[in-house]
Amino acid sequence: MSDDAALAAPGPAPEGSRARQALLKRLADVVSLPASRINAFERSVVGDLLVEMMRLAGVDERRRIAARLAPLAELPNALARLLLRDEPEIAGLLIERCASLSDADLCAAAQDTGTAHRLLMAQRRGLSEVVTETLMSPGEPEVIMALLRNATARLSQPGVEMMVGLSRDHGELCEALLRRPELRPSGAYAMFWWCGPEERRTILQRFAVSREVMQEVAEDVFSLAAAEGWSDPVARKALQFIERRQRNRAAIEKSPFPDLEAAVAVAGRDGLTRELATEIAHLSGVKPLTGAKILADLGGEPLAILCKATGLTRNDLLGLWRSLRRPELDEDGGAHPVLERVMQTFEMLAVDRAQTVLRYWNWALSSALTPRLIQAIRDGDEDAADPYAAPERLAILALSDDFRA
Incomplete structure (x- = not known):
């Protein structure tokens, strides 16, 4: 039979065909040649032929070719696309070893494949922000966890915010997320509401920052704002966050109680009512919504x-604590472990750092709330927050469960 006749009706060769195996190996060898032996166009044409053969090859053959091509510094794009969408065990050879894969290759493969492929990609070294955002977009906890544990992966701020929101329903992410250097105080303060005791302690130790520098640079601005009668709402809100004094003097002047301590004493003696809780919030310099959440x-x-x-x-x-009817003693008559932990939290915090956390909560849970944002919280629409407004994002995350209830 002539060569032309054989090519006209080739028919599928058996998977164990020696000719096929030999040709696959030879073509892979050609693709692997250095640039001094083969130019980019020749490599591309050979790669196209190899793709056609790979599509009909068996799993073992494809695995061998993938292992052969993975270390290449220059891999034809068609081959890379094909192998990245192959079985996870085959795609994983390229994902783990192939340094020539571009962000575009990885992003496209992440969108076209399933969880198993994305999990392998999440463990690849040196992932860029673009790739990590693509990998976490489906919201798969196992992929997110792999990204968080990958110390060489770079996370974007939108990506971190996405992870913070996901950690609300997947608490196992909290500890790993708190270890990431990309996490910022706004995200940590939001996570605080659903984190466990150890994670809360970590947040206070790492993210309860001082406002001393802000107070120094804004010291003379307070007198300027006062001279203007505090008429600028933007400046007033920012200065309220910065100032050293926490208690609300105006609320104290209008209160039936001489000071905050007196209101707390009545609550401890008679129990906490809604009206008394509101009064304590006002005297403390926070809005009733913030006080109720606390x-x-x-x-x-x-x-x-x-x-x-x-x-x-x-x-x-x-x-x-007593006004809330919380337990003070355990079964053996000793201090209740929850109360003991709360007291330890009180002792470990400096006043200025505690104020930073409290004011950030109050800023987010009250001043950031608009009718539009309240409706978004009720609807569970986390994307409705201004992408540049950290308090809005914190408010949606921290209050969504309360508003739905």
Whole structure:
């Protein structure tokens, strides 16, 4: 039979065909030649032929070719696309070893394949922000966890914010996310509401920052704002965040109580009512919504932050604890472990740092709330927040469960 006749009707060769195996190997060898032996156009044409053969090759043959081509510094794009979409065990050879894969190759493969492929990609060294965002877009917890554990992967701020939101429903992500250098205080303060005790401690130790520098640079601005009658709402809101004083003097003048301590004492003696809780929030310099969120938290650490930020004592904190009818003693008559942890939180925090956390919460949970944002929270629409407004994002994350309830 002539060569032309054989090519006209080739028919599928058996998977174990020696001719096929030999030709696959030879073509892979040609593709692997250095640039001094073969130019880019020749390599591309050979790659096209190899792609056609690979599409009909068996798993073992494809695996051998993938292992042969993975170390190449220059791999024909068609071959890379084909192999990256192959079975995970085959694609994984390129994902792990092939340095020539571009961000475009990885992003396209991440979108075209499944969780197993994305999990392998999440473990690849040196991933860029573009690739990590693409990998986390489907919201798969196992892929997110692999990215968080990959110390060489770079995370973008939108990507980190996406992870913060996902950690609300997947608590196992919190610890790994707190280790990432890309996490910022706004994300950590949001996570605080659904983190466990150890993660909360980490957040306060790492992210409860001082406002001393801001206070120094803005010291003379307070008198300027006062001379203008605090008429600029933008400057007033920012200065309220920066200033050293936490308690609301105007609220104290209007209050039936002489000071915050008196209101807390009544709460500890008679129990906490809605009206009294609102009064304590006003005297503390926070909005009632922020105060309610703090008092309703079962972990108790936000209560310690409130007390430390406002200059209350351990006894005042204990009085508020009693007003909430929280347990003080364990079954053996010793201090209840939750109360003991809350007291430890109170002791470990400096006043200025506690104020930073409290004011950030108040900023996000009250001043950031607009009718539009409240509706977005009720609808669970996390994308409705201004991408440049950290308080709006924090408000949506921290309040979504409360508004739905």
